[in-house]
Amino acid sequence: MTAPDYRAEAEGLLDQLVAWRRDLHRHPELGYHETRTAALVARVLRDLGCEVRTGVGRTGVVGLLRGGRPGPTVMLRADMDALPIQEESEAPYASQAPGVMHACGHDGHVAMVLGAATLLARHAATLPGRVLLVFQPAEEGDGGAAAMIADGALADPVPDAAFGLHLWNAMPMGRVCAQAGLFMASADVLRIHIHGRGGHGALPHEAVDAIAVTGQVLSALQTIVSRNVDPQEIAVLTIGTVRGGAAFNIIAEQVALEGTIRTFSPAVRETVLTRLRVLLDGITVGMGASYTLAVQTVAPTVVNDPAVSELARAAAVQVVGNTAVAWRPPLMVSEDFAEYQRYVPSCFMLLGSGNAALGLNAPHHNPRFDFDERVLPIGVALLATAAAKFLSGSQEVPVGRLVDW
Numbered sequence: 001m002t003a004p005d006y007r008a009e010a011e012g013l014l015d016q017l018v019a020w021r022r023d024l025h026r027h028p029e030l031g032y033h034e035t036r037t038a039a040l041v042a043r044v045l046r047d048l049g050c051e052v053r054t055g056v057g058r059t060g061v062v063g064l065l066r067g068g069r070p071g072p073t074v075m076l077r078a079d080m081d082a083l084p085i086q087e088e089s090e091a092p093y094a095s096q097a098p099g100v101m102h103a104c105g106h107d108g109h110v111a112m113v114l115g116a117a118t119l120l121a122r123h124a125a126t127l128p129g130r131v132l133l134v135f136q137p138a139e140e141g142d143g144g145a146a147a148m149i150a151d152g153a154l155a156d157p158v159p160d161a162a163f164g165l166h167l168w169n170a171m172p173m174g175r176v177c178a179q180a181g182l183f184m185a186s187a188d189v190l191r192i193h194i195h196g197r198g199g200h201g202a203l204p205h206e207a208v209d210a211i212a213v214t215g216q217v218l219s220a221l222q223t224i225v226s227r228n229v230d231p232q233e234i235a236v237l238t239i240g241t242v243r244g245g246a247a248f249n250i251i252a253e254q255v256a257l258e259g260t261i262r263t264f265s266p267a268v269r270e271t272v273l274t275r276l277r278v279l280l281d282g283i284t285v286g287m288g289a290s291y292t293l294a295v296q297t298v299a300p301t302v303v304n305d306p307a308v309s310e311l312a313r314a315a316a317v318q319v320v321g322n323t324a325v326a327w328r329p330p331l332m333v334s335e336d337f338a339e340y341q342r343y344v345p346s347c348f349m350l351l352g353s354g355n356a357a358l359g360l361n362a363p364h365h366n367p368r369f370d371f372d373e374r375v376l377p378i379g380v381a382l383l384a385t386a387a388a389k390f391l392s393g394s395q396e397v398p399v400g401r402l403v404d405w
């Protein structure tokens with residue numbers, strides 16, 4: 001029996017995929033508010049014959065598709081949340097929700113995993129094992145993956161492998177990257193409060209100026225990456241917001257800072273945090289101020305399992321041929337797919353979705369973000385092929401010369 005040609009079958013789903021994606025794009029929902037999206041997902045999965053659990057991790061949905069023969073369990077994951085961005089688009093499918101927009105492509109991710117479920121359901125009778133379909137809320141920094149896991153998304157059945165992908169406008173449409181090892185950085189949110197002592201702007205000697213302290217802190221923080229982190233390692237420390245002060249003649253009592261740390265190694269992350277605390281201690285004590293620091297982990301590093309990544313790359317070569325990418329430098333962005341990787345050997349892939357000729361290459365999180373929808377069947381075929389390869393125990397290795405990044 002020959003294996004299904006998932007690429008050809010996925011192309012046949014194009015109209016349905018575009019319809020799902022545009023419907024979701026018109027009706028974007030922020031993290032933990034994805035009720036309309038979840039209802040659509042649950043309806044489609046039930047129609048496909050899946051067992052469906054809703055309300056997992058608050059607004060998440062888990063579907064289970066049983067193959068006709070016993071075997072392992074493979075998981076496919078999509079994220080459902082949109083971003084608090086006002087869309088700038090003349091497209092007929094532009095967001096109808098003021099100030100909310102699918103600016104990261106998660107609408108496409110939902111459509112692609114629904115498409116992969118459609119194809120795998122079509123071939124369920126001959127599939128060994130089960131497909132666990134995880135649609136999570138709140139990927140954009142609010143812990144949706146961890147919430148799903150805490151609510152038992154991976155408990156019954158326990159998946160043996162997982163695949164996920166992200167559309168990526170910085171790569172041309174249809175290019176796939178599915179490399180083993182380090183793939184995306186860890187991310188932490190920093191919240192720093194500098195406490196001084198407020199006073200009259202003309203009587204600085206009676207006050208402790210939190211803004212003056214903040215100036216020293218901001219300057220000193222720039223030395224952490226440049227002077228304390230091994231130059232062969234990688235780290236980012238960005239302060240994104242500074243808020244303080246009330247009027248021209250008042251010495252600010254408090255300044256609040258927010259920022260982020262991105263690294264590829266727990267040791268480097270610890271170095272950055274340790275130096276941050278030492279500098280805050282020294283500067284605030286020296287200037288008569290005090291501080292509080294809160295560190296919130298958004299996501300650990302995405303590190304792809306070698307064997308599962310090998311399968312993903314074999315699927316990529318089968319689906320897109322030699323435009324699969326052998327390797328690209330790891331990205332400083334983060335993904336909470338990393339939470340699943342703590343428990344399940346898995347591979348997170350990037351799927352190129354940009355098309356400069358059509359003007360569909362704005363960066364992710366930009367108000368003009370949009371992608372080439374012809375990528376949708378490619379993603380469907382990639383996910384379905386990878387899942388089917390894992391379930392059937394395929395040991396094929398990639399062939400052909402993969403292109404360099």
Ligand SMILES: [Zn+2]
Nearest residue numbers: 104140364365
């Ligand atoms: Zn995003």
Ligand SMILES: [Zn+2]
Nearest residue numbers: 104106139166
């Ligand atoms: Zn995203």
